[in-house]
Amino acid sequence: MASLIPLSGFLTIAFGARAAGLAGWPRLAGYVAAGLLAWGGLGVALAALEIGWGAAYRLTPVLLALAYALPVLLVVAALRRAPRLRTALGTRSALWRLASIQLARNVGLVFLVLHARGELPGLFTYPAAWGDVAIxxxxxxxxxxxxxxxAEVRRPGSGWRKAFIGWNVAGLADHVVAVTLGILCFPGALHVFDVHPTTVVFAGLPMVLFPIYMVPFAAMGHRIMLDAIRRPAGRARRDGVAERVPVLGGAG
Structure with a gap:
């Protein structure tokens, strides 16, 4: 599942940028895919080398929390300085694909399997698994x-807009609850809940990809969708009627 993230990023930007009429959209999408691939590759390499995670160190839960939160904050901040990416991500084509990425949240059912095998505590499993499935x-x-x-999703005060915002907020809240419980049930510096088994399974591959890659990627999608529909209607780009934005050097 994690291996599909660069491809999904490429397709989201490619279709969104093309719909917005952006010149050089293949290169823009390629940059995004390369960045996502490098991000995932770095996380896997650190796990394989047992640097920061890959093993249950005392500070591993702290580092996992940072690995979840920092990429989301950095990407949201970076998008404010990348008008071409914002334009691409604001189109109907891109937003539809960002929402489709959340279909993968059903993989949270694996937590129930691990719980049944005695590898995850119920305190974490039930809210994390069923929260993911609900989204x-x-x-x-x-x-x-x-x-x-x-148009209704973008129109202030509409029922569709309120429902869409609520869905995204619920998706982010599920992440916060799952990550928080996962950290507090993990033996180490932030261990609070004395449960057995613990959530130490998230220290190594492949499960470490949840907190360091898959969950923050899904959270980025929610944040981007919320930011996109908050923009004034006059600035939102519609498929097929978007104005062209000149290329200013690379992906910026």
Missing amino acids: GVTAPIAMWALWFRD
Whole structure:
């Protein structure tokens, strides 16, 4: 599942930038895919070398928390300085694909499997797994709304807009709850809940990819969707009627 993240990023930017009429959209999408690939590759390399994570060190939960939060904050901040990316991500084509990424949240069912095998505590498993599934199974509704009710989703005060915002906020809240419980059940510097088993399974591959890659990527999608529909209607780019934005050197 994690291996598909660079491809999903490429397709989201490619279709969004093309719909917005941006010149050089293949290169822009390629830069994003390369960045996502490098990010995931770095996380896997650190796990394989047992640097920071890959093993249950005392500070591993602290580092996992930072690995979840920092990429989201950095990307949201960077997008404010990348008008071409914001334009691409603000189109109906891109937003629809960002919502479709949340379908992968159904993979949270694996937590229930690990719990049944005695590898995860129920305190973490039930809210994390069912929270993910709740977002995953409702993602098609968000996708439908973005494609067929795009104008209503963007219109302040509309029911579709309120529902879409609520869905994204719920998705982010699920992440916060899951990451917090995962850290507090992990033996180490932030251990609070004395449960057995602990969440130490998230220290090594492949499960470490959840907190360091898959979860922050999904959180980025929620944040980007919320930011996109908050923009004034006059600035939102619609598929097929977007104005062209000149290329200013690379992806910026």
